[in-house]
Amino acid sequence: MRLLLNALLTTMATSRVGRVGIIGGGVGGCSAAKTISNALGSAVEVTVYEIGRGPGGRAATRRTREFPTLHVNHGAPTAQIVTEEGRKAIEAAGGEEVKGGHGTLNSSTGEFQEEEEGGWLFVGEGGVMGNLAASLIEGTGANVKTKYNSMVRGLERAANGDDGSWILRNGAGEILGEADWLVVAGSGVAHPRWTATFGNEPPLVEAAKALGDSQLDSSLKAIASQTASPVIAVFFVLSGSEAQRWLDLPFKVAKIEGNEVLGKVMIQRTGEEGYEVAVVLHSSRAFAETNKGVYGSTSSAKRVGGAKSDKGKEDELNAMMLEALAEIPQIPEVPMTCKYGPVLHRWGNAFVVGEGLSRENSMCRDAKVAFCGDYVETDAPLSSIECALLAGKQTGEAIVKEIKGGA
Numbered sequence: 001m002r003l004l005l006n007a008l009l010t011t012m013a014t015s016r017v018g019r020v021g022i023i024g025g026g027v028g029g030c031s032a033a034k035t036i037s038n039a040l041g042s043a044v045e046v047t048v049y050e051i052g053r054g055p056g057g058r059a060a061t062r063r064t065r066e067f068p069t070l071h072v073n074h075g076a077p078t079a080q081i082v083t084e085e086g087r088k089a090i091e092a093a094g095g096e097e098v099k100g101g102h103g104t105l106n107s108s109t110g111e112f113q114e115e116e117e118g119g120w121l122f123v124g125e126g127g128v129m130g131n132l133a134a135s136l137i138e139g140t141g142a143n144v145k146t147k148y149n150s151m152v153r154g155l156e157r158a159a160n161g162d163d164g165s166w167i168l169r170n171g172a173g174e175i176l177g178e179a180d181w182l183v184v185a186g187s188g189v190a191h192p193r194w195t196a197t198f199g200n201e202p203p204l205v206e207a208a209k210a211l212g213d214s215q216l217d218s219s220l221k222a223i224a225s226q227t228a229s230p231v232i233a234v235f236f237v238l239s240g241s242e243a244q245r246w247l248d249l250p251f252k253v254a255k256i257e258g259n260e261v262l263g264k265v266m267i268q269r270t271g272e273e274g275y276e277v278a279v280v281l282h283s284s285r286a287f288a289e290t291n292k293g294v295y296g297s298t299s300s301a302k303r304v305g306g307a308k309s310d311k312g313k314e315d316e317l318n319a320m321m322l323e324a325l326a327e328i329p330q331i332p333e334v335p336m337t338c339k340y341g342p343v344l345h346r347w348g349n350a351f352v353v354g355e356g357l358s359r360e361n362s363m364c365r366d367a368k369v370a371f372c373g374d375y376v377e378t379d380a381p382l383s384s385i386e387c388a389l390l391a392g393k394q395t396g397e398a399i400v401k402e403i404k405g406g407a
């Protein structure tokens with residue numbers, strides 16, 4: 001009798017569809033979703049929870065209601081790929097290779113120096129960086145669901161032996177979903193910086209206290225030792241002869257050397273009449289550090305998380321970045337009125353600083369938590385699109401193995 005019951009229970013457990021909840025729809029989370037969905041098909045149900053209106057995360061593209069076809073890559077402008085595996089992955093995601101126009105700009109002379117080819121440079125399909133994450137989950141089929149405008153604010157593991165599910169909640173404490181496996185694809189819910197913004201303990205840290213899983217604890221400790229460096233982005237859109245002056249410059253993406261305020265300038269051809277060029281400025285790290293705490297009024301943290309923004313301070317930073325740009329010789333004047341912008345966007349955690357979470361600690365089998373994203377160790381440099389792509393693949397494969405092994 002007992003044996004029979006056990007056999008029955010085992011069959012029930014194995015025939016059930018595995019549920020994977022991915023927190024974060026950036027390149028890392030989407031790469032994991034794709035890997036898991038492709039390998040397991042209808043034996044798995046993947047749900048991606050994302051604060052933003054769509055996928056992309058830091059490899060994002062801004063769109064606007066006024067100009068429906070305008071797109072501005074205001075996060076990562078390109079992905080520099082150094083591994084063969086990364087190249088395959090980015091090509092499979094519709095990444096397009098770009099050549100020329102990448103290098104450094106001397107801010108006191110305005111001289112541009114083309115960079116020696118080191119690795120391969122890519123953008124998303126059609127030059128739209130946001131397409132990279134999107135194309136990873138497009139065509140994955142019905143077993144991948146996406147929940148946008150959904151911020152996970154609470155996590156707990158239902159106490160039900162090995163079969164306990166992860167429960168994901170929103171800010172109001174309502175259940176967003178349940179999962180057997182949790183994939184943390186953006187370290188926010190696991191990192192102490194959560195507390196600085198929202199006051200309470202990071203949701204996964206809170207949940208881990210109740211679990212007492214030593215491996216999860218050590219993963220969280222490693223994540224807590226990482227820090228992040230911010231970038232302030234400002235972009236504006238031009239048309240006609242004003243746009244042409246920027247297209248005549250010898251570069252598309254230039255690191256700015258010797259400037260206290262600016263770190264990078266990017267000139268993007270939109271291909272759309274009426275707003276042909278988008279110019280994006282990225283601040284230096286030091287400038288963003290000294291002006292911490294100023295969010296763009298449109299940032300996700302402000303919109304969903306309720307973080308404060310200060311319009312006056314924002315305008316001041318915006319003006320300072322444009323002034324610094326105007327001081328660089330040979331750079332065209334920014335007209336008093338642009339087609340769109342200048343708009344400021346603050347990336348509070350643009351780059352990961354510290355040591356990557358080890359491959360071993362990116363998979364906590366007993367706690368049924370896995371980590372992926374540009375803060376996890378791969379063959380690519382930390383804090384890059386390539387790293388996020390590879391970490392998603394690596395963590396996705398580890399989960400596939402677990403779900404298959406359990407069956």
Ligand SMILES: Cc1cc2nc3c(=O)[nH]c(=O)nc-3n(C[C@H](O)[C@H](O)[C@H](O)COP(=O)(O)OP(=O)(O)OC[C@H]3O[C@@H](n4cnc5c(N)ncnc54)[C@H](O)[C@@H]3O)c2cc1C
Nearest residue numbers: 024026027028051057058059076152186373374384385388
């Ligand atoms: C200004 C800037 C310039 C950059 N330049 C380059 C470059 O030149 N080359 C390069 O390779 N890389 C660059 N990067 C880095 C690159 O963008 C990232 O390494 C990569 O996009 C990280 O992907 P990810 O999936 O790991 O993380 P993310 O893209 O950050 O994805 C995490 C996602 O999780 C979501 N999320 C977080 N918390 C929650 C929650 N509680 N609930 C639901 N969703 C949540 C976030 O909204 C986000 O979409 C740049 C980044 C920035 C910001």
Ligand SMILES: *[C@@H]1O[C@H](CO)[C@@H](O)[C@H](O)[C@H]1NC(C)=O
Nearest residue numbers: 106107108109111257258259
């Ligand atoms: C910029 O060019 C000037 C003149 O050639 C040079 O003296 C200076 O060192 C350069 N600055 C940087 C940061 O390379």
